[in-house]
Amino acid sequence: MDDCSQVAGIISDIQRFAVHDGPGIRTTVFLKGCPMRCLWCHNPEARSNESQLAFYANKCIDCGLCAAACPNGAILSGDRRVDRERCCVCGACADACPSGALELIGRVATAAQVLDVVMRDLPYYKISDGGVTMSGGEPLYQHSFSIFLLRAFMERGLHTAVDTCGLAPWERLAEIAGLTNLFLYDIKAADPEKHARFCGTDNAIVLQNARRLAETGAKIIFRVPLIPGYNDSAEDIRLVGEFILSLPGDQRLEFVPYHRIGKGKYEALGLDYPLPHIGAPQNLDECKRALLSAGVKLVTG
Ligand code: SF4
Numbered sequence: 001m002d003d004c005s006q007v008a009g010i011i012s013d014i015q016r017f018a019v020h021d022g023p024g025i026r027t028t029v030f031l032k033g034c035p036m037r038c039l040w041c042h043n044p045e046a047r048s049n050e051s052q053l054a055f056y057a058n059k060c061i062d063c064g065l066c067a068a069a070c071p072n073g074a075i076l077s078g079d080r081r082v083d084r085e086r087c088c089v090c091g092a093c094a095d096a097c098p099s100g101a102l103e104l105i106g107r108v109a110t111a112a113q114v115l116d117v118v119m120r121d122l123p124y125y126k127i128s129d130g131g132v133t134m135s136g137g138e139p140l141y142q143h144s145f146s147i148f149l150l151r152a153f154m155e156r157g158l159h160t161a162v163d164t165c166g167l168a169p170w171e172r173l174a175e176i177a178g179l180t181n182l183f184l185y186d187i188k189a190a191d192p193e194k195h196a197r198f199c200g201t202d203n204a205i206v207l208q209n210a211r212r213l214a215e216t217g218a219k220i221i222f223r224v225p226l227i228p229g230y231n232d233s234a235e236d237i238r239l240v241g242e243f244i245l246s247l248p249g250d251q252r253l254e255f256v257p258y259h260r261i262g263k264g265k266y267e268a269l270g271l272d273y274p275l276p277h278i279g280a281p282q283n284l285d286e287c288k289r290a291l292l293s294a295g296v297k298l299v300t301g
């Protein structure tokens with residue numbers, strides 16, 4: 001039997017009091033690593049499964065302590081601050097920084113450490129019908145760690161949700177399904193060509209897994225990130241609706257409106273923001289009306 005202090009994974013964050021990752025008040029565990037590369041990703045720090053160094057220029061007080069701490073001479077002056085060619089992501093500069101301008105994102109955490117944080121808010125889960133959500137990145141990317149955690153959460157009587165992009169071997173998803181009360185399942189685009197172009201991978205496995213999961217009777221909320229000009233045309237919405245209606249069971253869908261909250265994270269990681277030109281008004285109400293009139297059930301409230 002594995003011990004909680006022996007099993008570990010790499011996480012980018014644990015957020016307490018989350019209210020958009022499933023029902024009630026929840027704690028969301030963000031695991032690092034994702035097989036997709038969606039242009040609109042708002043968690044770029046969770047895509048790689050390795051540690052990354054972030055620099056927040058607005059927090060820097062220019063004290064120079066990072067340069068003194070760096071063993072590789074990788075600290076520059078100015079807004080860029082980090083020479084990413086030289087940086088080995090050791091984190092010494094982040095430890096030395098007094099203002100939080102440098103942050104090492106991605107740390108190895110044992111299941112015991114994750115459980116310690118998650119169990120702190122048990123009273124809030126109880127009064128709100130909340131629980132814990134595994135997110136990322138893609139929780140199935142660190143499959144064994146996710147399985148271990150989900151089993152531990154269930155043994156403690158917690159409601160569990162898994163936020164997934166669906167791109168994983170079916171056997172992994174099936175195993176997770178036995179340990180999960182709710183899936184938050186992303187459909188980025190029903191059109192395979194658009195999916196490949198915008199997310200870096202074909203959607204055949206995603207759609208196939210969604211169908212197989214629905215056939216098991218698993219509780220699922222399908223989520224469509226609505227990106228103006230990318231996946232919100234009348235035809236895009238019609239295809240998504242057609243797919244949802246073709247699934248067995250009482251399936252529901254919710255739209256996740258586009259936002260630019262992740263933009264600052266790209267800058268902090270030294271990455272270009274991939275969608276700088278989006279500014280068109282959201283087509284949300286029109287998309288909802290189109291699906292409702294086609295008979296698709298939407299998540300409300
Ligand atoms: S993470 Fe390490 S190598 Fe990279 S800039 Fe900081 S101290 Fe230097």
Ligand code: SF4
Pocket residue numbers: 059060061062063064065066067096097098099100101102
């Ligand atoms: S240690 Fe932190 S606050 Fe000081 S110069 Fe480096 S990044 Fe800026």
